[in-house]
Amino acid sequence: MTEKPPREGKRPTIADVARAAGVAPAIVSRALSPSRRPVSLEKKERVLKAAAELGYHQNPLARGLATKSIDLVAVIINYLSDLSDLDLFDPLLDAIQSLGKQAILIRVGRTKRIDDFLRNSLSYHVHAALVFSDFADAGEVRALFHSDNVLMLNGRFDAESARIRIDEQSGIDELVRHARGRGVGSAVLVTGRVSSLVEEARIAAYRSACAAAGVRLLSEVGGDYSYGSGVKAAAVIAVAMPEAVFCTSDSMAMGVMDGLARAGRRPPADYLLYGFDAVDKGNFAAYDISSVGFDRSALVAGILAYLGAPEEFPAAGLDIPTRFIARGTG
Amino acid sequence: MTEKPPREGKRPTIADVARAAGVAPAIVSRALSPSRRPVSLEKKERVLKAAAELGYHQNPLARGLATKSIDLVAVIINYLSDLSDLDLFDPLLDAIQSLGKQAILIRVGRTKRIDDFLRNSLSYHVHAALVFSDFADAGEVRALFHSDNVLMLNGRFDAESARIRIDEQSGIDELVRHARGRGVGSAVLVTGRVSSLVEEARIAAYRSACAAAGVRLLSEVGGDYSYGSGVKAAAVIAVAMPEAVFCTSDSMAMGVMDGLARAGRRPPADYLLYGFDAVDKGNFAAYDISSVGFDRSALVAGILAYLGAPEEFPAAGLDIPTRFIARGTG
DNA sequence: CTGAAAGCGCTAACAC
DNA sequence: GTGTTAGCGCTTTCAG
Numbered sequence: 001m002t003e004k005p006p007r008e009g010k011r012p013t014i015a016d017v018a019r020a021a022g023v024a025p026a027i028v029s030r031a032l033s034p035s036r037r038p039v040s041l042e043k044k045e046r047v048l049k050a051a052a053e054l055g056y057h058q059n060p061l062a063r064g065l066a067t068k069s070i071d072l073v074a075v076i077i078n079y080l081s082d083l084s085d086l087d088l089f090d091p092l093l094d095a096i097q098s099l100g101k102q103a104i105l106i107r108v109g110r111t112k113r114i115d116d117f118l119r120n121s122l123s124y125h126v127h128a129a130l131v132f133s134d135f136a137d138a139g140e141v142r143a144l145f146h147s148d149n150v151l152m153l154n155g156r157f158d159a160e161s162a163r164i165r166i167d168e169q170s171g172i173d174e175l176v177r178h179a180r181g182r183g184v185g186s187a188v189l190v191t192g193r194v195s196s197l198v199e200e201a202r203i204a205a206y207r208s209a210c211a212a213a214g215v216r217l218l219s220e221v222g223g224d225y226s227y228g229s230g231v232k233a234a235a236v237i238a239v240a241m242p243e244a245v246f247c248t249s250d251s252m253a254m255g256v257m258d259g260l261a262r263a264g265r266r267p268p269a270d271y272l273l274y275g276f277d278a279v280d281k282g283n284f285a286a287y288d289i290s291s292v293g294f295d296r297s298a299l300v301a302g303i304l305a306y307l308g309a310p311e312e313f314p315a316a317g318l319d320i321p322t323r324f325i326a327r328g329t330g
Numbered sequence: 331m332t333e334k335p336p337r338e339g340k341r342p343t344i345a346d347v348a349r350a351a352g353v354a355p356a357i358v359s360r361a362l363s364p365s366r367r368p369v370s371l372e373k374k375e376r377v378l379k380a381a382a383e384l385g386y387h388q389n390p391l392a393r394g395l396a397t398k399s400i401d402l403v404a405v406i407i408n409y410l411s412d413l414s415d416l417d418l419f420d421p422l423l424d425a426i427q428s429l430g431k432q433a434i435l436i437r438v439g440r441t442k443r444i445d446d447f448l449r450n451s452l453s454y455h456v457h458a459a460l461v462f463s464d465f466a467d468a469g470e471v472r473a474l475f476h477s478d479n480v481l482m483l484n485g486r487f488d489a490e491s492a493r494i495r496i497d498e499q500s501g502i503d504e505l506v507r508h509a510r511g512r513g514v515g516s517a518v519l520v521t522g523r524v525s526s527l528v529e530e531a532r533i534a535a536y537r538s539a540c541a542a543a544g545v546r547l548l549s550e551v552g553g554d555y556s557y558g559s560g561v562k563a564a565a566v567i568a569v570a571m572p573e574a575v576f577c578t579s580d581s582m583a584m585g586v587m588d589g590l591a592r593a594g595r596r597p598p599a600d601y602l603l604y605g606f607d608a609v610d611k612g613n614f615a616a617y618d619i620s621s622v623g624f625d626r627s628a629l630v631a632g633i634l635a636y637l638g639a640p641e642e643f644p645a646a647g648l649d650i651p652t653r654f655i656a657r658g659t660g
Numbered sequence: 661c662t663g664a665a666a667g668c669g670c671t672a673a674c675a676c
Numbered sequence: 677g678t679g680t681t682a683g684c685g686c687t688t689t690c691a692g
Contacts, residue, residue: 013668013669013670014669014670014671015669015670023678023679024678024679024680025669025670025671025679025680026670026671026672026678026679026680026681027677027678027679029670029671029672030671030677030678033671038677038678039677039678040677040678043677043678057454058669058670059395059454059455059668059669059670060451060452060454060455060670061391061394061395061400061452061455061668061669061670062395062668062669062670062671062684063669063670063671064391064670064684065389065391065392065395065668065669065670065671065684065685065686066669066670066671066672066683066684067670067671067672067684068684070391070452071451071452072434072452079420080416080419080420080423081416081420081611082416083413083416083611085416086410086411086412086413086415086416089410090409090410090411090437093410093435093437094437094439097436097437097447102434102436102447102451102452103434103435104402104432104433104434104435105423105433105434105435106427106432107420107423107424107427109424117427117432121390121401121432122390122391122400122401122402122432122452124387124389124390125389125390125391227611227614231615254614258614258615258616261615281411281413281557284557284584284588284614284616284617285561285588285591286588286614286616286617287614287616343684343685343686344685344686344687345685353662353663354662354663354664355663355664355685355686355687356662356663356664356665356687356688357661357662357663359686359687359688360661360662360687363687368661368662369661369662370661370662373661373662388685388686389684389685389686390686391684391685391686392668392684392685392686392687393685393686393687394668394686395668395669395670395684395685395686395687396667396668396685396686396687396688397668397686397687397688398668661692662691662692663690663691663692664689664690664691664692665688665689665690665691666687666688666689666690667686667687667688667689668685668686668687668688669684670683670684671682671683671684672681672682672683672684673680673681673682673683674679674680674681674682675678675679675680675681676677676678676679676680
């Protein structure tokens with residue numbers, strides 16, 4: 001790292017490199033461009049040498065202003081709080097960076113005013129936006145971003161938007177059939193934040209799967225995806241013990257398990273327990289919870305494909321299938 | 331949202347607003363600036379009205395180029411994988427955004443070439459960088475960033491760098507004394523990635539605490555902070571069962587607990603088990619692990635103070651004390 | 661208080 | 677293949 005700006009205190013610019021290499025600034029721009037642009041080999045080498053000696057680094061602000069594009073991907077989430085987030089976002093960050101882009105993580109929390117986060121922010125100019133948060137539909141997001149490269153992963157897509165959908169119905173059907181096969185006639189469903197479209201669809205999937213399999217849904221208990229809310233739900237469930245408990249997150253299932261253990265009820269002996277997400281990072285021996293999962297690397301690969309060539313992404317979107325994953329509790 | 335750019339397909343610029351309001355571009359710039367700059371109230375109102383009608387949004391790239399600053403905070407981490415990361419980064423993101431800034435998350439993984447991620451990237455021009463990853467020391471990071479606002483949170487600081495240090499020794503001393511008080515004479519230490527400076531210091535703290543308290547450290551078993559590595563470590567530990575097991579992460583402690591349970595050994599009856607981090611999100615009933623923790627909101631508050639006014643940050647850095655948190659296993 | 665003009669550092673278009 | 681020129685959209689002197 002031979003840092004040696006020509007003018008003290010200022011970083012070298014393309015003009016400095018041009019001067020040092022004895023060429024025009026435009027030549028430097030071309031020589032340093034990743035795509036092959038017309039420059040003689042000899043000059044290119046001179047430029048590269050001069051740039052290295054000066055410790056030159058391109059100013060992405062200036063480039064972004066000139067090209068109207070920037071290698072930044074906005075990742076819009078509600079929270080970073082669930083165990084399953086670790087499984088997903090760590091490899092996702094890696095994937096984004098492998099493309100030479102960087103991720104700007106926007107956590108909208110429970111506000112509905114997503115544009116407050118974007119007003120005058122860089123986010124307007126990102127290469128692409130990955131929308132996991134359900135607090136925005138496709139139209140809103142498109143209006144918010146300068147970029148049209150918006151990938152909806154929250155279920156709130158429309159005909160114009162690129163999307164990846166996790167097909168939860170398939171895995172849920174399988175799960176409920178499995179429970180039925182083990183003699184379950186009635187069950188309780190513990191839900192997450194019901195205002196979410198994804199959660200709404202998930203709940204509907206459980207209802208239809210239960211109806212189809214002949215499992216009676218005794219009640220639905222509201223939670224917030226968290227372990228603590230599962231523990232709370234257990235208090236309600238314990239009153240009229242069902243044969244099975246379906247939870248729309250693994251964390252809640254863990255909570256239910258511990259909550260019901262206080263009442264001396266343990267799966268799978270006393271009831272069958274099912275989670276959702278099939279998290280790796282939370283697959284502890286003490287909570288060996290049967291669940292519904294999908295291939296996360298397939299999701300990341302899909303996102304990667306989108307980021308690499310948004311225009312070639314299938315117009316119909318991508319569907320990632322889910323499947324039932326049998327573990328110890330059901 | 332009254333979007334109505336004057337020229338089709340292009341976002342309105344400051345010039346468009348100026349034209350609509352019948353003033354000069356400079357006036358618009360001043361009127362829209364957050365800091366109070368000389369503009370007559372009447373024109374300011376005209377500008378604000380015109381901007382709203384046109385759906386004008388400032389272009390941060392252009393502003394950044396002109397002002398050489400941008401409201402972006404780089405957060406540099408190794409991985410996003412531990413349970414404790416959820417406890418920290420969710421509130422941290424919230425805090426950064428509350429300042430009107432956005433976070434760009436840089437995951438360096440196990441590469442040592444951190445600058446590969448930064449080369450020609452926006453990161454060079456961030457308002458500040460928060461360095462959690464230990465793959466860079468203070469000097470390297472300062473050289474990498476255009477900004478001098480680098481906050482070291484990885485222990486690798488020098489006299490010039492702002493820093494927040496988690497004082498782990500205090501909590502570890504307390505923990506070991508606690509174990510000694512319960513009759514522990516010998517113990518095994520399960521460590522994380524030892525190439526990390528923080529981990530190195532943590533290990534040293536355990537050694538000195540054990541020496542001081544009169545606890546014999548039988549051996550040190552290498553892990554990688556993860557649950558799985560804890561399970562593996564248990565196989566080694568089971569051979570010569572110690573009176574206590576100290577782990578440098580809660581996740582590993584959970585793994586050790588499950589691994590030793592296979593051999594029929596359970597804490598606290600058969601041995602005492604201690605973790606590190608005192609994660610909230612992973613504080614499950616089945617893993618009620620005694621641990622060392624610190625006030626995460628104090629850390630976030632410290633970071634917030636730094637971001638708000640880096641130059642006023644105490645030159646001596648900030649120390650966050652840790653304390654022993656007694657739970658069920660020790 | 662106002663506005664013209666000069667950049668910030670880079671790329672794209674156009675001549676040569 | 678090369679160099680010149682003209683912006684990208686904004687802020688900031690600096691006269692008025």
